[in-house]
Amino acid sequence: MCLGIPGEVIEVLPDQADLARVSVGGVRRVINIGLLADETVEPGDWVLIHVGFALSKIDEAEAAAALQFLEGIGQAYEDELAALAESRIE
Amino acid sequence: MTAPQDSPATAGWVEEALREHDRQTGGFEHHGSPQPLPGTVREELVLERIDRARRARPRVKEDRITMSHGAGGKATQTLIEAIFLDTFRNPLLEPLEDAARLHVNGARVAMTTDSYVVKPLFFPGGDIGDLAVNGTVNDLSMAGAVPLYLSAGFILEEGFPVADLVRITASMRAAASRAGVQVVTGDTKVVEKGKADGCYINTAGIGLIEHDINLGVAQARPGDVIMVSGPIGDHGVTIMLARGELDIEADVSSDTAPLNGLVADLLAAAPSVRALRDATRGGVATILNEIAAAAGVGVTVTEADIPVRAEVRGASELLGIDPMYVACEGRLVAVVGPGDAGRALSALRAHPLGADAAVIGAVTTGPPGIVQLKTAFGGTRIVDLLVGDPLPRIC
Amino acid sequence: MKFIDEFRDADKAHALAARIAALCEPGRQYKLMEVCGGHTHTIYKHGLEDYLPEQVTLVHGPGCPVCVIPMGRVDDAMALASEPDVIMTSFGDMMRVPGSNGSFFDAKARGTDIRMVYSPLDSLKIARQNPDKRVVFMAIGFETTAPSTAMTVLRAAAEGLANFSVFCNHVTIIPAIKAILDSPDLRLDGFIGPGHVSTVIGCRPYEFIARDYAKPVVVAGFEPLDILQSIYLLMVQLSRKQATVENQYSRVVPWDGNTVALRAIGQTMELRPYFEWRGLGFISHSALKVRDEYARFDAETLFSVPGVRVADPKACQCGEVLKGVLKPWECKVFGTACTPETPIGTCMVSPEGACAAYYNYGRLTRRRVPEATTS
Numbered sequence: 001m002c003l004g005i006p007g008e009v010i011e012v013l014p015d016q017a018d019l020a021r022v023s024v025g026g027v028r029r030v031i032n033i034g035l036l037a038d039e040t041v042e043p044g045d046w047v048l049i050h051v052g053f054a055l056s057k058i059d060e061a062e063a064a065a066a067l068q069f070l071e072g073i074g075q076a077y078e079d080e081l082a083a084l085a086e087s088r089i090e
Numbered sequence: 091m092t093a094p095q096d097s098p099a100t101a102g103w104v105e106e107a108l109r110e111h112d113r114q115t116g117g118f119e120h121h122g123s124p125q126p127l128p129g130t131v132r133e134e135l136v137l138e139r140i141d142r143a144r145r146a147r148p149r150v151k152e153d154r155i156t157m158s159h160g161a162g163g164k165a166t167q168t169l170i171e172a173i174f175l176d177t178f179r180n181p182l183l184e185p186l187e188d189a190a191r192l193h194v195n196g197a198r199v200a201m202t203t204d205s206y207v208v209k210p211l212f213f214p215g216g217d218i219g220d221l222a223v224n225g226t227v228n229d230l231s232m233a234g235a236v237p238l239y240l241s242a243g244f245i246l247e248e249g250f251p252v253a254d255l256v257r258i259t260a261s262m263r264a265a266a267s268r269a270g271v272q273v274v275t276g277d278t279k280v281v282e283k284g285k286a287d288g289c290y291i292n293t294a295g296i297g298l299i300e301h302d303i304n305l306g307v308a309q310a311r312p313g314d315v316i317m318v319s320g321p322i323g324d325h326g327v328t329i330m331l332a333r334g335e336l337d338i339e340a341d342v343s344s345d346t347a348p349l350n351g352l353v354a355d356l357l358a359a360a361p362s363v364r365a366l367r368d369a370t371r372g373g374v375a376t377i378l379n380e381i382a383a384a385a386g387v388g389v390t391v392t393e394a395d396i397p398v399r400a401e402v403r404g405a406s407e408l409l410g411i412d413p414m415y416v417a418c419e420g421r422l423v424a425v426v427g428p429g430d431a432g433r434a435l436s437a438l439r440a441h442p443l444g445a446d447a448a449v450i451g452a453v454t455t456g457p458p459g460i461v462q463l464k465t466a467f468g469g470t471r472i473v474d475l476l477v478g479d480p481l482p483r484i485c
Numbered sequence: 486m487k488f489i490d491e492f493r494d495a496d497k498a499h500a501l502a503a504r505i506a507a508l509c510e511p512g513r514q515y516k517l518m519e520v521c522g523g524h525t526h527t528i529y530k531h532g533l534e535d536y537l538p539e540q541v542t543l544v545h546g547p548g549c550p551v552c553v554i555p556m557g558r559v560d561d562a563m564a565l566a567s568e569p570d571v572i573m574t575s576f577g578d579m580m581r582v583p584g585s586n587g588s589f590f591d592a593k594a595r596g597t598d599i600r601m602v603y604s605p606l607d608s609l610k611i612a613r614q615n616p617d618k619r620v621v622f623m624a625i626g627f628e629t630t631a632p633s634t635a636m637t638v639l640r641a642a643a644e645g646l647a648n649f650s651v652f653c654n655h656v657t658i659i660p661a662i663k664a665i666l667d668s669p670d671l672r673l674d675g676f677i678g679p680g681h682v683s684t685v686i687g688c689r690p691y692e693f694i695a696r697d698y699a700k701p702v703v704v705a706g707f708e709p710l711d712i713l714q715s716i717y718l719l720m721v722q723l724s725r726k727q728a729t730v731e732n733q734y735s736r737v738v739p740w741d742g743n744t745v746a747l748r749a750i751g752q753t754m755e756l757r758p759y760f761e762w763r764g765l766g767f768i769s770h771s772a773l774k775v776r777d778e779y780a781r782f783d784a785e786t787l788f789s790v791p792g793v794r795v796a797d798p799k800a801c802q803c804g805e806v807l808k809g810v811l812k813p814w815e816c817k818v819f820g821t822a823c824t825p826e827t828p829i830g831t832c833m834v835s836p837e838g839a840c841a842a843y844y845n846y847g848r849l850t851r852r853r854v855p856e857a858t859t860s
Contacts, residue, residue: 003410003523004629004681004707004737006488025404025486027340032606034636035746046488048684048737049408051576051626052604053633055746056684056737058488063736067491070710073504074497101556101585104798104829111822133814137848140820151827156594164826336603404486409603410577460849467709468495468854469532471846477581477825 004050006058007031009043022049110151111143144459148172162372162417163476187306188367189233191299200235202226203294209287211254213332215325215343218291219261221419224348225370226295227269231353232366232422234305235297237269242276242293247286258289269348271295303357307377307425309364310385314453315431319352319422319444320345321397322374326416327405338408340401347420352441359437362427369421374450375414375473377423378461381453388456391473393466395450415476425453488736492708493531501713502536503856508720509540516542516672517719518809520662521679522549522837523707529846531709538857541716544809545839547661548679550626551578552807552831552838553762554654555797559584561790562652565621566597568788572615573599574608575623582834585795605637605651612641612649621784624651629681631655631773632746635753638775638782652784653775656760658682659690660771664762666698670810675719677712678704680734685750687742688732695728706734753779763831764797764804803830806839813840820844 007022007029018034020041033041033054041047047054148171158165175183182190189202206222223240230237242262246255266273324345331338349368357363367377374396382389398406398413406413420443426434431449438444456462461473509515519525525545528534534543547553563584566573573589580589580601593599598618602608605622612620624634634651641649658679665671678691683704691702701722705715715733722728732738753776760772775783784790797804800818805811813819813832823829825841832840 004684005407006486007408008487023404024408026401027338027404027408029336029338029408031604032633032636035632035743035749037745048681050681051630051633052606053636055629055632055681056739056743059736063488066714066733066736070492070494070497070501070714073500076500078500099557099585099793099795101583101795101798103583103585103587104800107827107829108798108800108818108822111818133812136814136820140824140844140848143821143824152591152594154591154594156590158590168826335600335607337607400486407486407489462849463532465531466495467493467531467533468498469535469709470849471529471532472848474825474845477845 004048004055006046007049009041009045009047011043012041020054022047022054024049158477160371161476162370162376163415165477166372167475185306185308187233188229189235189297191233198299200230200233200297200299201294202229202233203292204229205290205292207287207290208329210329210332211258211288213328213344215328216346217258217261218289219258220265220344220346222291222293223262223265223269223271224346224419226293227271227348227350228368228420228422230295230297231348231350232305232368233297233299234303234353234357234366235299236354237271237295237297237350239274240266240271240293240295242273242291244276244278245286245290246278246280247288248280248283250288255289258291265348269350305363305365307365307367307381307384310381310387310425310453311364312387312453312455313428314364315426315428315434315449316378316381316389316391316451316453317424317426317431317435317438317447317449318369318374318397319349319424319438320420320446321399321402322369322418322421323398323402323406323413323416325419326373327402327413329417330409331405336409338405340405342399342401342405345418345420347443349420349422349443352438352443353422355437355441356424356434360426360430360434362430363424363434364427365425367423369418369423371417372476373413373415373417374423375412375461376475378473379475381425382459382461385453386458388454388458389451389461390454390456390464391451391461392464395448397446397448414473489708492706492710494710497710498536498713499854499856501710501717502854505536505541505713505717505720506538506857508717508724509538510724514540514542515674515720515723516544516809517675517677517716518544518546518665518673519677519705519712520546520548520658521677521682522552522835523681524677524679524705524712525549525839525842526837527707527709527712529842533709533712534847535853536713536857537716538853541720544673545806545842546665546809547762547765547807548627548658549831549835549837550630550656551582551835552803553656553661553765554582554625554831555761555763556584556795557761557793558654559588560586560795561792562623563587563589563592564791565652565784565788566592566599568619570618571598572611572618572620573597573623574602574611574620575599576603576625577601578835579623579625581828582831583828605634606640609637609641609646609649612646616648619648619650619787622649622651624653624655626655627658627679627682628655628685628750631750631754632685632743635746635749638753638779639749641782642779647781650782650784650787651775653754653773655754655773656762657756657771657773658686660768661762661765662694664765664768665808666694666700668808668810671808673700673809674723675701675703677715677719678702678730680704680706680711680738683732683734683738683742685743685746688730688738688740689742691730695730699728701728702730704730704732704734704738706737752776761794764801764807766804798829801830803832806832813843816840
């Protein structure tokens with residue numbers, strides 16, 4: 001649904017465990033990570049930010065897998081195009 | 091579980107809006123009529139209806155001014171056309187360019203005015219004083235004029251710190267010196283505490299248009315190249331963040347700067363510059379729409395070619411706003427004939443304020459009045475005039 | 486920007502477009518509903534439909550929580566804002582939604598203290614800074630946003646704040662989807678599932694769509710490649726006559742959702758027996774209200790709201806657009822009496838509304854990329 005944006009955790013605030021400073025393309029904001037209380041959140045983690053709260057941790061492995069799928073499809077497509085260009089049906 | 095069955099009220103303003111529209115355009119189809127036309131034909135008809143509605147005489151429907159009227163988009167335009175243009179109407183006003191072009195005893199004079207009500211008064215990259223000088227210098231420059239003299243009217247709030255006024259005027263002096271202009275007259279008023287947000291400034295300026303310069307957005311024609319002098323959205327995002335309500339920190343600062351030097355270099359290098367506009371309220375998107383509407387041409391721009399700083403992009407993604415609608419204060423959009431485009435771009439890039447200049451699109455034979463954007467993803471969409479303020483969204 | 490740019494890569498889009506076109510059975514039309522306003526926005530913003538063949542149509546569903554708030558509730562919010570010493574706080578999306586007597590924007594012009602906030606936590610801050618005022622937060626959104634409101638209420642409770650309340654207009658997505666599925670005048674082949682709602686509720690709640698209605702569902706991310714890939718996955722299922730729930734947005738959406746978020750909602754809120762959705766009528770158990778234990782944070786308890794129901798205007802066909810029965814330009818008042826400047830209905834009010842999105846972005850002859858043609 002709504003506007004959620006990926007951001008990188010820079011630090012968990014020392015005096016307030018449910019707050020973290022995140023960076024979105026260099027822009028920084030303190031957000032509430034209370035909804036991730038069942039997980040550990042550390043600097044370097046990526047989270048999905050919505051209205052000042054982190055809703056979920058971004059799973060880098062899954063992201064890589066998703067991209068790999070897209071690469072695969074892209075590559076297969078490139079291969080097909082190349083094959084088409086090279087083949088001659090006379 | 092049954093829902094309440096009370097008889098509901100109705101919204102009178104909707105019925106009024108429909109009646110009003112009927113009156114203005116001679117009505118539209120009523121309910122219950124069959125739709126025998128195939129889908130695409132029907133869609134065409136609707137798009138034509140929209141066009142007709144957009145060309146209808148502008149009317150301010152609200153009975154009170156809202157912040158939308160100041161945002162630089164549709165509401166501002168309607169207000170200007172329906173009230174100011176309509177009331178003062180004369181050939182010198184009608185072009186509604188950044189500055190009026192006057193003939194005074196054989197000389198061609200450009201004249202402009204602007205009011206500055208920015209909040210906060212001081213922000214990364216400058217303050218209201220910088221804006222007040224640079225903004226007016228730029229409006230004159232966009233007419234191809236050499237800016238010469240400024241007036242400065244101050245409306246000060248009771249209780250405003252004198253030290254802040256000193257700071258602001260110092261900025262104005264430095265900005266004027268940088269731009270090569272002088273503040274030669276002015277005015278001061280003081281209003282009760284609670285008004286004027288500390289300090290409002292109005293500056294008016296005059297300049298001399300030399301050579302055979304005749305710039306205006308109505309002159310854009312298919313084939314012309316559109317370029318921007320640098321990354322967009324810096325000023326607007328800086329202000330939004332500087333207000334402190336959004337609790338966002340970023341390394342952004344206002345791009346406020348006097349563009350007269352840059353413009354002089356550009357005009358010297360490229361005789362076929364058709365129009366110049368500085369991208370203030372309403373952003374680059376508004377200017378593109380003004381070009382398309384005034385010249386009755388299509389405009390196409392390519393998203394990947396539009397320069398935006400990473401932080402401005404980050405803040406915009408976070409808040410859900412579009413940098414194309416965000417104000418700049420030191421960027422210009424130039425429409426240049428195709429033959430000169432290369433020279434124009436080089437001239438911009440050779441100047442410190444134009445180092446990141448880029449070609450962003452072209453004037454086309456596409457549907458007149460419509461600005462299209464080729465997205466980085468490869469699809470196409472329309473860039474319409476802004477409705478209301480570019481408000482952050484959650485959805 | 487990481488996790489964004491990679492999913493906007495045009496080259497991969499061409500490959501997906503070709504695949505999608507190849508999966509179309511000759512002569513068959515495919516109607517896929519994207520439920521979520523955020524998806525509508527992405528589709529139009531990036532011109533995604535240019536990558537789809539003629540046979541595949543995207544239908545925009547009722548997933549815009551701003552769009553579905555009935556005028557009467559907006560009037561109630563305006564009444565709250567006008568109460569003495571009240572500071573009303575709201576997301577930007579709500580500012581221009583018209584009630585019977587204008588919007589928050591108009592009220593602000595008349596001097597009402599209405600402030601825009603990015604987060605409900607900002608609203609709390611305003612409450613702390615203004616102890617002599619009563620701060621009300623206009624809570625809107627689906628299950629994506631409800632946990633944030635819930636956490637804010639819990640925080641207010643922990644701090645013992647006495648001047649903060651929420652006007653709760655959170656709605657839930659499943660009853661709306663079910664209302665669409667049960668609608669007799671609609672034929673849909675599959676659903677692009679709401680990505681961020683699913684981070685909270687997980688993917689299980691959609692299983693009934695596949696099981697009971699035999700329609701495939703793919704929970705999709707918000708970048709254009711996410712949506713295009715999700716369409717591809719739906720077409721694969723359709724070509725194999727399958728109907729299951731898939732999670733394309735697995736980098737963000739956990740299959741079981743976010744337990745902490747669901748607990749927070751459960752602790753502070755409960756379902757209303759029914760709630761009126763603009764354009765869709767009354768739907769049972771489709772919206773949340775603040776629980777009695779937290780009544781001191783419930784604006785509806787602390788203040789009396791008019792609670793007057795305002796009928797959807799007769800000329801307004803938002804209901805049919807929301808259900809996907811009509812395309813925006815098929816509405817009789819689209820673009821003429823109803824425009825983004827003068828919105829009559831909700832579909833035009835929010836930039837995510839199908840009509841506003843189409844008007845602002847999509848009002849063009851479709852220029853398909855070559856890979857998207859099946860010839």
